[in-house]
Amino acid sequence: MAKKKQSYVDLKDQPVPEGSHLLEVDNLKMYFHTQDGVVHAVDGVSYTLDRGETLGVVGESGSGKSVTAKTLMGLIEMPPGKIEGGDARYRGKSLLKMTEEEMQHVRGNDIAMIFQDPMTSLNPVYKIGRQVGEGLRLHRGYSKKEALARAVELLDLVGIPEPEKRVNEYPHQFSGGMRQRVMIAMALACDPDILIADEPTTALDVTIQAQIIELMQEMQKKNGNAIIMITHDLGVVADMADKIMVMYAGRPVEFGTAEEIFYDSRHPYTWGLINSIPKQETDEKKPLTPIAGNPPSLVNLPSGCPFAPRCPYAVGICHEKLPEHITTESGHYSACHFADDPKFLAYAPETSRTRANLAARKAAGAQHAAKEA
Ligand SMILES: Nc1ncnc2c1ncn2[C@@H]1O[C@H](COP(=O)(O)OP(=O)(O)O)[C@@H](O)[C@H]1O
Numbered sequence: 001m002a003k004k005k006q007s008y009v010d011l012k013d014q015p016v017p018e019g020s021h022l023l024e025v026d027n028l029k030m031y032f033h034t035q036d037g038v039v040h041a042v043d044g045v046s047y048t049l050d051r052g053e054t055l056g057v058v059g060e061s062g063s064g065k066s067v068t069a070k071t072l073m074g075l076i077e078m079p080p081g082k083i084e085g086g087d088a089r090y091r092g093k094s095l096l097k098m099t100e101e102e103m104q105h106v107r108g109n110d111i112a113m114i115f116q117d118p119m120t121s122l123n124p125v126y127k128i129g130r131q132v133g134e135g136l137r138l139h140r141g142y143s144k145k146e147a148l149a150r151a152v153e154l155l156d157l158v159g160i161p162e163p164e165k166r167v168n169e170y171p172h173q174f175s176g177g178m179r180q181r182v183m184i185a186m187a188l189a190c191d192p193d194i195l196i197a198d199e200p201t202t203a204l205d206v207t208i209q210a211q212i213i214e215l216m217q218e219m220q221k222k223n224g225n226a227i228i229m230i231t232h233d234l235g236v237v238a239d240m241a242d243k244i245m246v247m248y249a250g251r252p253v254e255f256g257t258a259e260e261i262f263y264d265s266r267h268p269y270t271w272g273l274i275n276s277i278p279k280q281e282t283d284e285k286k287p288l289t290p291i292a293g294n295p296p297s298l299v300n301l302p303s304g305c306p307f308a309p310r311c312p313y314a315v316g317i318c319h320e321k322l323p324e325h326i327t328t329e330s331g332h333y334s335a336c337h338f339a340d341d342p343k344f345l346a347y348a349p350e351t352s353r354t355r356a357n358l359a360a361r362k363a364a365g366a367q368h369a370a371k372e373a
């Protein structure tokens with residue numbers, strides 16, 4: 001078991017204050033002040049997350065998913081970045097008010113992140129063993145030898161063959177899938193409370209994608225940690241997420257449980273994402289239905305609903321007034337003017353197919369369905 005430095009009390013060992021959640025992101029706003037104007041990269045993100053839960057963060061490229069995660073980790077350069085409002089509390093403590101020294105203890109130890117591109121996040125000149133063991137030396141006071149021994153165990157745990165040999169190799173000697181596993185081993189080294197995975201499978205083939213996701217879920221089952229899974233593909237989080245936040249143009253446009261997002265979605269952008277998921281069991285050759293058009297520039301956002309230029313259902317008010325969140329009793333929210341209009345919701349995609357899948361998954365004891373019960 002990991003030894004700890006005596007001088008620092010891990011936040012993850014502190015109780016979550018009564019009435020709070022493990023992580024509470026509350027109307028978070030992070031803008032970049034650039035020569036071209038103010039980039040509204042994160043504009044009012046709110047969600048809560050508890051231990052053992054998985055949050056899927058979904059949206060097209062440029063919607064603010066990575067910047068949201070990096071803001072929590074204190075990894076945004078300020079300036080040009082600036083927090084414009086809101087808060088993010090981990091175990092009741094504001095991550096935004098921590099000193100850089102406090103954040104260094106949080107990063108990798110309490111909250112760990114697997115970055116989008118493993119090649120740019122691994123240092124090409126250091127051996128893999130040293131990089132995997134670095135967090136243990138920094139946060140847990142391991143000796144070089146102890147950290148290397150644990151690195152071997154961790155590589156073995158994430159399914160890298162011959163770990164004793166491979167700790168002495170360099171990143172370029174690993175394939176894309178194996179590098180992604182190394183990143184996971186690094187992120188898991190200090191048993192983080194929250195694991196943030198930023199599109200960890202995008203560059204990998206489907207079989208390896210499935211293995212990586214399975215691995216993160218196995219670790220979660222064992223350690224009880226929370227996961228934030230960032231992806232542009234709603235299908236990736238279909239079977240793993242408890243909650244899903246759909247982002248568009250820096251804003252969360254819909255948030256709810258996975259069931260609510262898939263079977264009771266109340267936002268046309270989410271409908272577009274649902275329609276883009278290949279329906280394997282009906283017709284594998286059918287092309288995806290991409291959402292026509294492009295996301296708006298985050299510098300000059302249109303007035304009104306940011307999705308209006310691409311929304312097939314937009315009417316006058318959509319171009320004039322920014323929709324507020326319409327929230328149900330369970331906390332499911334949608335930023336569409338018509339989210340509580342049953343006639344409008346009849347335009348939602350045909351979900352009977354997915355409802356049948358839900359029933360089948362529940363019967364098979366699938367993880368997130370079982371948790372709901
Ligand atoms: N350092 C920066 N300076 C200015 N704009 C940035 C910076 N980093 C990210 N952005 C902008 O913030 C927006 C959100 O980016 P990001 O969170 O990376 O999107 P994604 O959803 O693809 O992860 C994008 O428009 C991006 O261009």
Ligand code: SF4
Pocket residue numbers: 267268269305306307308309311312313314315318323335336337338
């Ligand atoms: S507010 Fe209007 S434009 Fe925006 S998603 Fe709803 S219907 Fe579409």
Ligand SMILES: [Mg+2]
Pocket residue numbers: 065066067116198
């Ligand atoms: Mg990103």
